[in-house]
Amino acid sequence: MAVYQTAAGILDRLGRKEGAVKSLVYDSGYKNVRQLYALLCETLRFSSVLEDVITSSQLLRGDKKLPLNLAKVLVYDLLFGKGLQCGGRWKATILAHRARLQAELAKLKVKKKVSSNRDLLTSMGGVADGPALPRYVRVNTLKTSVNDIISYFKRQGYTYLGKARSIEEIVQFVQKPGKRFLQDSHIPDLLVFSPNTDFHKDSLYTAGHLILQDKASCLPAFLLSPPVGAHVIDACAAPGNKTSQLAAIIQNKGKVFAFDLDTKRLATMSTLLLRAGITCQELANQDFLTVSPDDPKYQKVSHILVDPSCSGSGMPDRMRMLSEEAGSETSERLQALSAFQRRALSHALSFSSVQTVVYSTCSVHQQENEDVVKNILEQYTDFRLVKALPSWPVRGQNIFPGSDSCLRASFTETLTSGFFVALFQRKDEGSRSSVMCGEQRDFNTADTPAKERPSSKPEEKSNLIQVTLKRKANNMADAKSTTKKKSRKKKRKMKDS
């Protein structure tokens, strides 16, 4: 009975907007977190069907003391789950109504002209189970290495299939689920497992060696690519997956100033960063818009990540339903969000020493994405867009010249959640650092003449990948001499070993 009582209590708290499902589940102290979480997700998914069946069966009238949320979890398990698992005084009540509840469910299906529970769910605006995303696992390179993690999983009985060459290869991979995994085609620190592979109890996850982070959500920090030792701002940081990724990229040297308005999310973030071994962060429970660009503390900030609150319309339905952030998508809300997004991005560009800014959302709406970028480019003519990951198949919607420099991600096209990323670079440093950026990452400036862009000869490309992997990024003025120095150093190293 405890699971039903706890789940009903969480549904009450959700109704009072006291938190998101995940945090409330952990706060509840209930031991079998997975069981409780699954029951809640499913009850929420079937919520409208359950309400209908409970009302028409008059279950609550018969026994007025049975609270609605408790009735919902019990009826969910009776009709759609594994059957009532435990007793307690309500089991007899529910079982006494079983035939009536089943009859009402059947009637509802007839009324909606559907034959399956899944179709019923969809017809009532619920969320049917769609195909699942792969389980993406980011290796926390502050604690371990990709090679060590690959060996670890091989010892755990997983078959390693090597590095994916394309998104298509990942699509094929997920069609044959099993104990197998790949290295991601774009992000070297990312491993790809079959959907629904659960690592929450894995000792390397609990020790912060592995971060469970969707591929699209890894793109903003990966593309920002601050050099080791850089001073970086994460403007809207909690719960902190991107902050921890940024800290790993700068190898815990330098600084990540992370801001967030939400105290609870910051507390979660603090635990996450501690577990991940991050030490270069400075967290502040502060409105980013009030952070003064003139404060001497931020004079060395060269890179800023702006991942502001958004509609969350790109998140998979189930995650979205559980998110504290996502809400309704009325045009007023979208307008308010996009106004905040413009302000946050514009504030980031006003830091005097900032060279590179990434703007990202997990929204699919043009209003929160391309429209924001277009508006900001019109105001900040000293910044330009850099074409991020030219090989990425989905680009920004064509609403202004160069909008294809932005990148979009989606379940159907890139097998990730829905995302949008735009990469801004200050123009005076642009041509120089764009060459560097091209060397470190797979991107070019949209308006850099072809002859100034990094070469794409195969042998040079493989060098670039090695540079990326080693994260030996820096902002030295002469890109050519840097490359030469690096290859000399590499030769020396090879000789030494």
Ligand SMILES: C[S@@+](CC[C@H](N)C(=O)[O-])C[C@H]1O[C@@H](n2cnc3c(N)ncnc32)[C@H](O)[C@@H]1O
């Ligand atoms: C999309 S979430 C950020 C996710 C985070 N970057 C990550 O990867 O874990 C947006 C965050 O912005 C925060 N936020 C909203 N308005 C803010 C503001 N004015 N200043 C700082 N943070 C803000 C919200 O509390 C929320 O945690």
